[in-house]
Amino acid sequence: MELGVADGLRVIAVAGSADATLVKGFGAQTVVPRGEAAIRGVHDAAPGGVDGLIDAAVLDAAVLPAIRDGGKLATVRGFAGPSERGITIEPVRVTSYLHNHEALERLGCLVAEKRLTLRVAETFPPEQAAEAQRKMAAGGTRGRLLIVF
Numbered sequence: 458m459e460l461g462v463a464d465g466l467r468v469i470a471v472a473g474s475a476d477a478t479l480v481k482g483f484g485a486q487t488v489v490p491r492g493e494a495a496i497r498g499v500h501d502a503a504p505g506g507v508d509g510l511i512d513a514a515v516l517d518a519a520v521l522p523a524i525r526d527g528g529k530l531a532t533v534r535g536f537a538g539p540s541e542r543g544i545t546i547e548p549v550r551v552t553s554y555l556h557n558h559e560a561l562e563r564l565g566c567l568v569a570e571k572r573l574t575l576r577v578a579e580t581f582p583p584e585q586a587a588e589a590q591r592k593m594a595a596g597g598t599r600g601r602l603l604i605v606f
Contacts (some may be wrong), residue, residue, distance in 0.1 A: 458484055460573065468486055468487075468505060469486045469512075470489070471488075471491050471604065473490070483600070486596075496516075499523040506526070507525065508528050510524050510528070515532075518539070519530055521540065521544055526542040527544070527545075533549050575579075575601075578598045578601060579592070580603045582605065583606055589603075
């Protein structure tokens with residue numbers, strides 16, 4: 458979200474009521490309530506549909522109606538289609554950026570400028586790495602779990 462804001466994009470977020478203030482703080486201009494009507498809410502917030510959508514909730518094809526004809530869908534869990542109405546599906550993988558030094562340097566600069574928030578949920582010493590793994594696998598963590606050496 459903050460990366461989109463940093464690039465001057467209008468950001469529409471879908472969030473539960475408990476997270477609405479948080480996502481607004483990250484720069485969302487519009488917050489649509491999470492739930493069955495969320496896709497319609499996004500489409501209504503951007504008549505004709507959004508130009509691009511990041512599907513971090515892994516809803517896959519269910520989000521396509523919120524995207525304009527010829528728009529783009531960034532998917533974080535490997536959804537590959539089928540698509541519709543000329544919507545391009547772009548899989549996003551962290552490993553794709555492993556050697557993209559320019560992008561990584563930009564992220565570092567945005568953090569230093571306090572334009573990108575790092576969310577650390579909890580830290581663990583190395584001997585508790587298994588516990589960190591269990592918490593990560595259980596899901597529901599807000600932020601990242603870090604092993605601190």
